[in-house]
Amino acid sequence: MYKIEEIFRYKREQLNSCKDFDFSIINSDLKFTLSLLASEKEMSFFGIRPLVMLSFKKNVSHLSKDKRSTQYLLPNEDLRQKYKLSKRELELCHFFVNGKNLKQIGQQMGLKPSSIRSYLKNIFIKMQCRSQAELIHCLITYSTAP
Structure with a gap:
């Protein structure tokens, strides 16, 4: 600069x-x-x-193929109990924390973009997050990588 x-x-x-x-x-x-x-x-x-x-x-x-393909695993039951997330919200969180964009999530879940935004809005409220970056940070904190 x-x-x-x-x-x-x-x-x-x-x-x-x-x-x-x-x-x-x-x-x-x-x-x-x-x-x-x-x-x-x-x-x-x-x-x-x-x-x-x-x-x-x-x-x-410089990363090996194995490190690039690492999938984060979310403790669904813990998230369900702590934040009262529904099954679909947990599924969306799983795709989201593993790097899928909203279009890819919509294709894999069979949802329209407006439905995905509604789910995300509910997840933000339940998990007290204000942005997608904050949500990902929170989900990664809870997740485990195999």
């Missing part, structure tokens, strides 16, 4: 080199991408500073 700021201030001709910059941190399995969202033309026309988005994903290239 500091490097982009420095280029923006002193070396504007090099700003395009910052469009999509990939990097990772030593001893980490995360891969980061720094993306410049405003073009040089927009920045000069509107007089704005560079808009930067930092995204990251798990770098799975």
